[in-house]
Amino acid sequence: MARKVGRRGGNIVTIHDVARHVGVSPMTVSRVINGEKNVREETRQKVLASVEALNYSPNMAARSLATQDVARVALLYSNPSSAYLSEFLLGILEQSAQSGCQLTIESCDGPEGAASAIEKLKSTGTDGVVLPAPLSDSTRVAKALKDLNIPFVGVATARPSADVTSVSIDDYKAAYSMTKRLIALGHRRIGFIKGHPNNYGSQLRYDGFVAAMAKAGLEVDDSDVVQGYFTYRSGFDAAETLLGRDERPTAIFASNDDMAAGAVATAHRLGLDVPSQVSIVGFDDTAMATMVWPELTTVRQPISDMSALALKLLLDQIRAKRTGTPYTPIREIRDFSLIERQSSAAVSDA
Template sequence: MNKPRKAVRRKSSGVTIDEVAAHAGVSPMTVSRVMNGQGKVRDSTRERVLEAVRELNYTPNLAASSLAAAQHTRIALIYTNPSGAYLRELLVGLLRVASRTAVQLVVDYWDDLDADNERKSARALAKRVDGVILPPPLCESRTAVNELVRAGVPVVAIASGHFRDDISCVRIDDFRAGKEIAEHLIAQGHTRIGCIKGRTDLSASARRFEGFLAALDDAGIALDPTLVQQGDYTYRGGLEAASKLLGLRHPPSAIFASNDDMAAAAISVAHRQGLDVPRDLSVVGFDDTSAATTVWPELTTIHQPIASMANAAIDILLRGIRRKDANTRVLSDHVMPHRLIARDSVAPPPRRK
């Protein structure tokens, strides 16, 4: 006769929300608001809370009702043609959260599908998952989003440049971040700044470029169109764009690249041409992925909290899945703070001979 199995309760040694609150000097309710993207919280307070979260390696311990929703819940991450460094950061964040909950993570690769195949793939996926996370560039796919929303599947877009009216978003303020890092170059004395733009089909790319233009305008620097090159967020695209910029008769003294992969490529082109970075050329990137610290010199960049964004995306999805009444669907616009990380790739421009 088989003996009935005893339920085993695993004792958690994780950090509690009260410990995060004490570390940040705020109330547990404030920590909850920051993590859930709900309610008004000052930027300085939000940054303090997120810094405590990072230092303590805190992952929200979902309430019992959330855990009940998480059991046997399948959440899909769909990706296509991403930055490899960005995808690694995102997957690490998602896997860390999934391992601490009962969520099953499904990774689906859509290899540059056309609209009709995107529609078919979204329709098939909606039948076997409970929620979907869309990173760039699929966060901008109207076809995929429409099909998933029509099927009643909660969707969260990560790193979209703006809030949408049909799905939840977890993002940073790309305009403000782009403006801040351009202002950092200007403060060093650079007035001839090249720009390698991101993909044309991503709103975040457009917002970063708009921030770059705003910084130039505030400083009274006229835009030279020859200093703007189109990139595609890949290392190869960065090589091509940087080669054009540094091949100009009057090349820039600094390059603003819309992600770290393209910034790393710009440093490679500079080295190939015998230029010293940052003595002869300053370079900045965006996202603070592993690419930012695997080049020499290490990149000055904008830190986008990708792993924390993944954590917030899963939490938003679980709350949406738990909500039984589809007519009361609540959308979240979770704007997370970014940070400018100053490293060794920026210096004042060289003196003219």
């Protein structure tokens, strides 16, 4: 019976409906919704009850318009693992829905991609940028954004730059913990596949590994450390080097899951069972980790939490810039966790 409602699309519940229902002014409802103080507890309860009863949910468009908080935020990415990206998106989307900001996703592949992508940001009046994993370490991008005076937040940045807000985990500590765990499982000789040489996080992971080995009084032989490039193929090849000899390590720690997956494939090819003959662990807990078999023991980053937080911090920064408030960059560290799956086990007695 769709009542005639001028331009209205449907019978959407507005703040006015709630106000009328409770018998207060819209302002009061607004205050309750936004958790402001200076509202009597009794009133608050009544409002909340009505919100529930009427099934009210705020119109983000109207809110953004009124608050002028419509930040245009861009997510710049360059070929991350898609597993990483999708989880990243999930987190940032939820946050952006909550904050009611205009989110744009922009890919910058290729060497000139970054430049043109940033040019585009500039011309569309982007207020801020979130940089996920591989891009957050790009000095070029960071410099370009800084030159344009566009605030940005890096996620999983390993490079410890004090003047940039970032959200990351402690790569060093994570690698340390994982290594310690392998040692606890009885492994004495552990092969390591390094990440991409340009990536600072790679370095930290390696350092953590070395430190844990040293702490346990174990030597790291040069031949047990192989350079990788974060790709499956590089892990595949690196594992060949590590496992294709008489004296082989009983465990391999790859700097990411793709390489660990590649290493597992090589182990299989060489007729080695994982994990009974060789344990293989990864890093990141991307979808790859549970896609292969056996599923990978790995280090998990709370990616969607991190991206959500990154956006929140970015919005703070933008707001500060707008109001002229001085802003102090923040380096936020989130907790990682060790995920034990079937690719690692205690070293066999054999």
